[in-house]
Amino acid sequence: MTTFPPPGFRRFWAGEAVSGLGTYAALLALQTLVVLDLGGGPTETGWLSAARWLPYLLLGLVVGALVDRVRRRPVMVVTDVVRALLLGLVPVAWATGVLTLPLLLAVVVAYGAASLVNDAASMSFLPRLVPRGQLQRAHARIDGADAVAQTAGPALGGVLARAVGAPLALLTASLGYLVSAVAVLTLRTEEPAGSPRGGGARRLRREVAEGVRWIYGASGLRRLAVATHLWFAANAVLVVVLAPFALRQLGLSAAVFGVVTAVAGLGALVGAVASTAVGRRLGTGGAIIAAHVSTVLGVLLTAAAVLPGTAVGAAVVLAAGQAFHGVGLGTSNSHEMTYRQAITPDAMQARTNTTMRSLNRAVVVVVSPLAGLLAVQVGQVAALLVAAAVFTASVLALLFSPVRTARIEEGEGPGAAHEADDG
Secondary structure (H helix, E strand, C coil), X not given: CCCCCCCCHHHXXXXXXXXXXXXXXXXXXXXXXXXXXXXXXXXXXXXXXXXXXXXXXXXXXXXXXXXXXXXXHXXXXXXXXXXXXXXXXXXXXXXXXXXXXXXXXXXXXXXXXXXXXXXXXXXXXXXXXXXXXXXXXXXXXXXXXXXXXXXXXXXHHHHHHHHHCHHHHHXXXXXXXXHHHHHHHCCCCCCCCCCCCCCHHHHHHHHHHHHHHHHHCCCCCHHHXXXXXXXXXXXXXXXXXXXXXXXHHCCCCHHHHHHHHHXXXXXXXXXXXXXXXXXXXXXXXXXXHHHHHHHHHXXXXXXXXXXXXCHHHXXXXXXXXXXXXXXXXXXXXXXXXXXXXXXXXXXXXXHHHHHHHHHXXXXXXXXXXXXXXXXXXXXXXXXXXXXHHHHHHHXXXXXXXXXXXXXXXXXXXXXXXXXXXXX
């Protein structure tokens, strides 16, 4: 059996871990900035979420096809540096008194575009580092680091937002991206040369169409893709409502909100650590379904945070909801990514990953503003219950599909994923 982890993976993992810490700190700082510094509410946080994912809607399919043509490591380095510079603009605008919501949204759109390209490169780079049979373990390691970042990042972002203000807290993310760029730049590994393809716009459209047909055609990914779209629609509602719900309706401080949000990271760490064992017992599809059930329970608990009537009680119940949501995230992601990458050839990796990711984020772009309006019209608790219902629909879509029986294990041959899916 091949030794795990393979050469180069540790440095790649370290870069992902550090940039993840900065990302989670930045996301909380951005939400806090909109709510407390710019006087926003659910509608404004909805636009913030939509701005972050808008490039995935507009550019995602094309970016995947372009990244499949080139070496992926240089793309990761450049886009990390670009993200660091973009987030560094926010405290500069704030210090000079020119920071407004439209300006912030413009920066976030550009930041989202850089993240789109980086995601396309990094997700398709991993299968070049790790053999197929070790992908789940590799993703579990990355998810574990992401869970730690999800725990420490919001807590750090909340403390910094309270101590120095949300704009300056964004400098933490900038530093994380620069460290990640150095880690990937110094990673020693052989990567195949890029293969630029001619043919202009017509050839590019054909390559984009190949990616879409692969996902929604005979690859076995269609059912998982639909269920994932539903999951992202529900999560968009949750993300939009959570900050105003916690900071305004429950009356939590930015620091307490950061700590409570960080509990999701602890849950994700538990889920990531247990994900391999869960997959061995339930199979790849069973692990994904069980994880999504945990998410449903987490959102129901989040809505129940209004019941205690005290800030302490609300914080405890909200933290419990975040923990269940985190367990679901930590358990599901490595299995979903493994299933997806294991049945996808190298030449299609960027298109497959980015097409699915782009369509998921397109759902976020459309749903996020609507979620803000929904919360204003029916209330934040009712909006959370709507999110729970859509999460449940995602569970049902998987439960009554061939994905339920999918199983990918170490040492399997190239055809095993298809056989499991057909079973």
